[in-house]
Amino acid sequence: MAAEKPTPPFDTFVFDVDGTLLDTLDDLVVLTNDALAEFNLLPRTREEINSYVGNGVKALMYQAVPEGTPQDVADACLARWKENYGTYPNDLTKPYPGIPALLAELRRRGCKLGVLSNKFDGGVQFIMNKCLPDAVDVQHGEGGPQNFPRKPDPTGLLATIEELGSTPARTVYIGDSPGDIHVARNAGCYAVGVDWGYHDPADFAAEGWEPDLLVSDPEQILALAPEA
Missing domain, CATH: 1.10.150 (DNA polymerase; domain 1)
Incomplete structure (x- = not known):
């Protein structure tokens, strides 16, 4: 019997980085x-x-x-x-429009916020601390101290959720690629795809990983969170 799909509202939001939070x-x-x-x-x-x-x-x-x-x-x-x-300034990288406001509003509503990326862990720490400092509670990349494997292996996502003190049923994972939807499914989370990243939204269906929700504006993600 298939596991029941998580349903809103959710209090935990974990994001991909490149093509989702940041235009790198x-x-x-x-x-x-x-x-x-x-x-x-x-x-x-x-x-x-x-x-x-x-x-x-x-x-x-x-x-x-x-x-x-x-x-x-x-x-x-x-x-x-x-x-x-390690020495490159990454001065061309910026948050996508609406992302800082989204993260601030989710935090105001009491949500737990995390990042899990396939970027190597040192790169995640550097670019998040530069472009979105203190915007999330937990941030991880591939490897790192816990030697997380790449997505769509759910190990890193499940560990991030546990570190946030949450569960997959309470968690939304947000990303711009079919692999992001794949890891969300593997972990048992609600899956959100974004259309502003590096992948054509048609790739989701083409690769067999359609999100539970496809958004074109970060503000749409707020509909999944508890009411303000």
Whole structure:
């Protein structure tokens, strides 16, 4: 018998980062092409890099290097990307319109707020602290102290929910990719897709992971929270 689908209102909201809370693409283009250039590899277009985003920096760099690139060179590009990230200012990254107001209102309504991303954990801590400082209660990426696997493995999401003192039935997971809907389903959460990120909303149905709710404005998410 299938598990009963969670229903509103919810008091716990966990978000993806890239393409959901933050528009990071312009900085990802610079970082990726800088790493490629250091190994005399041709740059990728913004559109190409956009298509690589969503499964972590390892997947991004392994797709960005030209086909046939030796593994040791691909690994060196990845290492250089991460090394550069530590000193790169990420000044092109900004919250999407309406996101700061959404997080503030959810917090005002007493909701628990978290982040779980496929970005490596150090990158999540850096970019959230820079662009949305103290906006959420818990923030995690791939790896980190708890060695969380990438989504759609639900381990990281379930641990984040537990850390927030909540349960999957009380939780909404919000993201811009089919993988985000997949991890929400795997964890037993309510799944919200956003249409302002890096993935075409048609991808949800095409890949078999349709959200419980698709939103085009962050304010629409407030309908899932307790009344003000």
